[in-house]
Amino acid sequence: MTMIDTTSYTLISEAIKTEAKRILTDGTVTAVVGYAAARRKGSVQPIVITTPEDADKLLFSKGAVNNLAVYLTKAKKEIPKTGRIGIVVKGCDLKALVGLMGESQLKRENLYLIGIPCSGVLGSIIQPDTELTEDTIAPKCLECDVHMPTGCDFIPQGAPITPELEKKYAAEIARLEALTPAERWSYWKEQFSKCIKCYACRQVCPFCFCEQCLCDRNKPQMVESTPRPAGNFAWHVIRAMHLAGRCAGCAECERVCPMDIPLNLLNRKMAKELKELYDHEAGLEINEKGPLSMFNEKDDQSFIK
Amino acid sequence: MQKFITEQNFNTLIDRLIGAGKRVVAPKLNAGTVLYEPLSGSGEMVLDQLPRRSGKEAFFPLCEDIVSYEKEGQKVKLTDIDPALFPETLLVAVRPCDTAAIPVLDAVFSWDYKDQFFLERRNKTTIIGLACTSSDDACFCTAVGISPDDRRGSDLFMTQLEGGGYLCETHSEKGEALLTAHAELFTEPNSQKAKPLAKPEVEKVDLQKVKAWLDNNFEDPAWDSIATRCVGCGACAFVCPACHCFDIVDEGTEKSGKRRKNWDACGFWKFTHHASGHNPRDGQPKRYRNRIMHKFKYYDDKFGQTLCTGCGRCIRLCPVGIDIAEIVGDISRKN
Ligand code: SF4
Ligand code: SF4
Ligand code: SF4
Ligand code: SF4
Numbered sequence: 009m010t011m012i013d014t015t016s017y018t019l020i021s022e023a024i025k026t027e028a029k030r031i032l033t034d035g036t037v038t039a040v041v042g043y044a045a046a047r048r049k050g051s052v053q054p055i056v057i058t059t060p061e062d063a064d065k066l067l068f069s070k071g072a073v074n075n076l077a078v079y080l081t082k083a084k085k086e087i088p089k090t091g092r093i094g095i096v097v098k099g100c101d102l103k104a105l106v107g108l109m110g111e112s113q114l115k116r117e118n119l120y121l122i123g124i125p126c127s128g129v130l131g132s133i134i135q136p137d138t139e140l141t142e143d144t145i146a147p148k149c150l151e152c153d154v155h156m157p158t159g160c161d162f163i164p165q166g167a168p169i170t171p172e173l174e175k176k177y178a179a180e181i182a183r184l185e186a187l188t189p190a191e192r193w194s195y196w197k198e199q200f201s202k203c204i205k206c207y208a209c210r211q212v213c214p215f216c217f218c219e220q221c222l223c224d225r226n227k228p229q230m231v232e233s234t235p236r237p238a239g240n241f242a243w244h245v246i247r248a249m250h251l252a253g254r255c256a257g258c259a260e261c262e263r264v265c266p267m268d269i270p271l272n273l274l275n276r277k278m279a280k281e282l283k284e285l286y287d288h289e290a291g292l293e294i295n296e297k298g299p300l301s302m303f304n305e306k307d308d309q310s311f312i313k
Numbered sequence: 314m315q316k317f318i319t320e321q322n323f324n325t326l327i328d329r330l331i332g333a334g335k336r337v338v339a340p341k342l343n344a345g346t347v348l349y350e351p352l353s354g355s356g357e358m359v360l361d362q363l364p365r366r367s368g369k370e371a372f373f374p375l376c377e378d379i380v381s382y383e384k385e386g387q388k389v390k391l392t393d394i395d396p397a398l399f400p401e402t403l404l405v406a407v408r409p410c411d412t413a414a415i416p417v418l419d420a421v422f423s424w425d426y427k428d429q430f431f432l433e434r435r436n437k438t439t440i441i442g443l444a445c446t447s448s449d450d451a452c453f454c455t456a457v458g459i460s461p462d463d464r465r466g467s468d469l470f471m472t473q474l475e476g477g478g479y480l481c482e483t484h485s486e487k488g489e490a491l492l493t494a495h496a497e498l499f500t501e502p503n504s505q506k507a508k509p510l511a512k513p514e515v516e517k518v519d520l521q522k523v524k525a526w527l528d529n530n531f532e533d534p535a536w537d538s539i540a541t542r543c544v545g546c547g548a549c550a551f552v553c554p555a556c557h558c559f560d561i562v563d564e565g566t567e568k569s570g571k572r573r574k575n576w577d578a579c580g581f582w583k584f585t586h587h588a589s590g591h592n593p594r595d596g597q598p599k600r601y602r603n604r605i606m607h608k609f610k611y612y613d614d615k616f617g618q619t620l621c622t623g624c625g626r627c628i629r630l631c632p633v634g635i636d637i638a639e640i641v642g643d644i645s646r647k648n
Contacts, residue, residue, distance in 0.1 A: 047639040048450045054542045054633050074633060078544065086541045086596050134629045135449060198344045204366070204375055204576070206547035212632050224583050232564050234376045234573050239564075264632035266365060266548050268346045 010173060012128050012140040014070050016166040021067040023164030024096060024122060029063035031094055037120045040094035041076045041087070042066040050136035054079065056087055068096065070140040073129045074212070075258040077104040080114055081217035094120040098129070099154025103256035103290045104214040110295045111254070113217065123160030127168045128152075132263060147176040148259040148272070158292055177276050184273065197237070200244055202267040205235040209261035209271055210247070215254045222246065244274065252278040253299045256290045314483040316492060316499035318471075323479060324355035326498050330403060331355075338371055339405040340364045349404070360406050360443065367554030367626065368411035369418060371404045372434040375551075376575045379430065379561075383569045396433035403491075405441045410452075410624035412442045412466030413459045414554035420616045421557055430574070439487045442467030448511035451625030453638040456518045459622050461511040474505040513623070515638060520609065520619055522645045527610040531602070539640055540601030542633045547578030549604065549627035549635070555620045558584075579603045605640060 028040045044055040044065040052071040056079065057063060076095055079087050087093075097105060102123060108114045128149035130138060138144050155168035184192055210216040210223075223231045223243055231246065232239030255275040262272040282288045285308060286299035318326070331337050331352060340359045341350045347362045349370065383390045415435075422431035445452075445461035454461060464470050468488035471479040480502055483489045492499060550556040560577040564570055577584060580601065585594045594600045612620035621637065628636045 046634050047636050047642075048628070051634050051636070053635070056541055079542075084544075084597075086537075086598060133634065136634075137450070202344055202346060202348075204547075204551050206551045206578070207581070208544075208546035208548045208632050211544040211546040226562075226583075229562070229564070233560070233562055234564060234575050236376060260632070264546075264548070264630075266552055266630045268344075268365075 010142040010171050012070075012142070012145055012171070013169045014127055014140055016125065016127065016169070017068050017070070020124060020164040020166050021069070024066045024068060025063050027122060027162050027164075028057070028066050028094060029060045031120055032058070032060040032063060036092060037094040038091035039088060040066070040096070040120075040122075041079050042094075042096040042122075043068060043072040043074070043076075048136055050138065051133060052136070058088075066096070068124055070128070070130050071133055071136045072096075072098070072124075073133055073146070073260075073263060075101045075104055075214055075256075075260045077101050077108060077214040077258075078212055078260075080105070080119075081108065081214055082113065083217040083219065089118075092118050092120055094122060096122045096124065097157060097160070098124050098126045099152060099157040099292075100148060100256060100258045102157045102160070102292060103154065104258055106292055106294055107254055107256050107290060108214060108217075110298065111215075112296075116294070119161075121157075121160040121162070123157035123163040125156050125163060125166040125168045126152075127155065127170055142171075142173045145173075146259060146263065148257060151175050151177055151257075154292065177273065180270070180273060181277055181280065184277075196244075199269045200240040201237065202269055203235055203240045203243070204267060205233065205239070205243065206266060208264040208266060212260040212264050213251070214256070214258070215251055216247075244271075248274040248278055251275055253282050253286075253288055253301075254290075255279060314489055314492060315502045316481045317474075317478060317502045317505075318481055318499050319478045322498040326495055327352065327355035327358070327403075327405065329495070336400045336402045337405060338402055349407075352405075358406060361447070363408055363410075363624070363626075365626075365630075366552050367414065367624065368404060368407045368440075369414060369554050369557070371402060371438055372415075372431050373418065373422075373557060373559075373576075376573055377430060378571045379574050380572045381570070382565070382572070384567065394430075396429050399434050399437055402434070402438045403441065404438050406443045406471075407440055407467070408445055408624070409442060409461055409463035409465070409467075410445075410454045410459060410622040411554045412440060413454075413463050413622045414624075415440065415466035417555050417612075417616075417618055417620060417622075418557055420618070424616075439468045439491055440466060441488075442470045444470070444472040444507070445511040446473060446508045448513045449625070449629075450514065451628040451636075451638070452511065452513040452623065453515040453518075453625060454623035455513050456515040456638060456642070457520065457619055457621055457623040458517075461513070473508045475508055476505050478505075480505075480507065515623075516642070518641055518645045520613075520645075523609050523641055524613055526644050526647050527606055531606070536598040536602045540598040540635070543580065543597040543601045543635060544633055545580050545582055545597050545600060546632060547576070547580055548630050548632060549637075550578035550580060551576055552626040552630050554622055554624055554626075555608070579607070601635070605637070605644075608637075609641060609644075 031037045039058045043052045046053045054074050128145045131146040231242045259272040288299040337352045341357045347364045381392045422428040468485040470482045558577040559574050586592045608620040
């Protein structure tokens with residue numbers, strides 16, 4: 009079993025503390041959103057700090073799983089959005105921020121980006137005191153093309169160490185694509201049947217920033233809120249469609265699902281389709297015209313029969 | 314009454330009951346996740362893992378129909394769901410942190426309003442508790458006054474023995490009836506030692522001190538630092554053995570449909586959203602405060618108990634690592 013080397017995270021943590029202290033002291037930012045240690049060994053919580061003294065709480069580790077971009081969206085009203093805000097980002101989280109900028113939700117000049125040279129994080133923190141190995145690393149990290157983020161204001165020194173390992177999502181998507189529609193349907197039917205409509209997947213998603221989700225409407229009700237086949241199917245299809253061309257692949261939705269539903273397969277399949285159809289990919293360039301929010305005469309029209 | 318049963322005889326008991334048409338619910342692997350689910354055979358039981366969701370759903374399901382309606386012309390026909398049709402159930406291998414929550418739920422569902430859906434299922438269920446022999450660092454039952462071999466809520470309690478098999482101890486008439494009806498599968502208890510119990514590594518929390526602080530600190534800056542990170546999902550409430558809020562929804566068409574009772578969670582923004590558009594809990598810290606207040610103050614005010622059995626599920630599954638054991642421990646150390 010291949011172990012993933014994360015020794016660089018110690019020095020990275022030190023650099024984050026120093027930089028956060030500096031930008032809070034000289035007034036570059038009003039707050040820094042980052043990670044801090046929690047009670048259980050290896051566990052990490054998101055934290056918002058506003059004073060230089062608190063900068064010592066910040067760290068980066070294999071348990072720094074959260075995509076903190078979610079805290080900068082309008083859905084999280086509790087976080088003060090005044091002035092410039094510092095945020096610790098892995099490459100995958102940065103893609104989400106870039107997507108939010110493209111959707112006019114954030115302005116680059118209001119952010120101070122602390123990018124992480126990232127070798128990977130855990131796929132699950134149910135048991136946070138877990139070694140980072142090829143088995144426990146988040147599957148997204150095996151397919152990551154932004155271990156070294158670019159375009160940030162500060163990047164601690166350190167080179168990500170990323171051994172070549174099997175790409176689990178690609179293999180699983182290929183397996184599902186090879187099934188007949190009936191077999192595929194029975195796979196998803198079983199998975200969706202576990203959904204308890206806790207909406208953890210929605211609440212952690214940086215792109216689920218609608219102030220009132222369609223699925224929460226009750227005057228009139230748009231989608232059955234009951235966790236039964238009809239409502240569950242509607243919920244998952246709506247979510248997959250609404251995130252197509254937007255999802256940044258952070259896989260937070262899948263990580264947080266208490267029922268272990270492999271949600272990101274849906275989003276990744278949609279991303280694959282958008283790549284094939286419109287050559288669109290979530291990346292680090294701000295793109296104001298998402299593939300599904302604009303019309304181009306050159307688009308493939310062959311599906312209109 | 315105390316008896317001994319071998320693992321093999323225990324499996325025979327389960328299979329025999331299933332064969333006789335009884336609904337037997339136990340921890341079982343379901344599309345990769347261990348949940349309390351009806352068994353089709355004893356071989357499906359998973360005894361070494363705490364199920365992802367709690368045992369409460371045996372009486373308080375995730376969703377249930379309570380009435381159905383049909384409209385013909387101007388007439389509306391209502392059909393009640395008849396609780397008499399709920400099946401007799403055996404709930405097996407339930408951890409003490411789940412069984413201890415059952416009397417806590419009983420108090421709520423039989424207080425001013427008798428919830429016939431809950432109570433009928435409860436009456437028809439026999440509960441076999443199982444002592445815990447392993448724990449992780451999210452478990453904190455002992456901190457809130459529950460133990461890994463707590464008998465509360467069990468009709469029959471089983472303890473694994475060193476040399477295999479279980480010591481069975483009855484705690485109610487239901488438990489005795491089960492044991493008596495299958496007496497030939499049990500023998501007299503022997504001198505075998507029990508497997509060592511789980512030992513959660515946590516300090517006991519002074520729940521009176523926690524309550525005293527909560528009584529006086531509804532408005533405190535601590536709520537912001539604790540819960541600004543809360544993302545407002547229902548994960549913690551839905552996996553909790555003691556949370557019991559529900560929402561009533563009507564679903565269907567104008568011609569026919571159902572009125573349903575679904576789990577709800579105080580972490581949701583929608584939970585306190587008034588029809589006027591006003592929301593008295595207008596931020597996540599206020600919603601999370603309710604979670605702590607309800608568990609360690611309001612419930613205690615009303616029923617003299619705590620609404621948390623320390624199962625640790627919400628700690629393991631909170632998307633943002635919010636740790637109720639840490640929060641309550643911190644509160645107990647405040648003056
Ligand atoms: S859909 Fe999932 S993977 Fe995509 S951005 Fe949202 S949380 Fe991340
Ligand atoms: S997190 Fe999982 S269980 Fe919760 S709503 Fe999303 S898919 Fe369903
Ligand atoms: S405490 Fe955690 S699990 Fe509970 S609502 Fe907040 S984010 Fe969700
Ligand atoms: S509050 Fe958390 S630890 Fe306490 S009983 Fe509920 S899920 Fe378990």
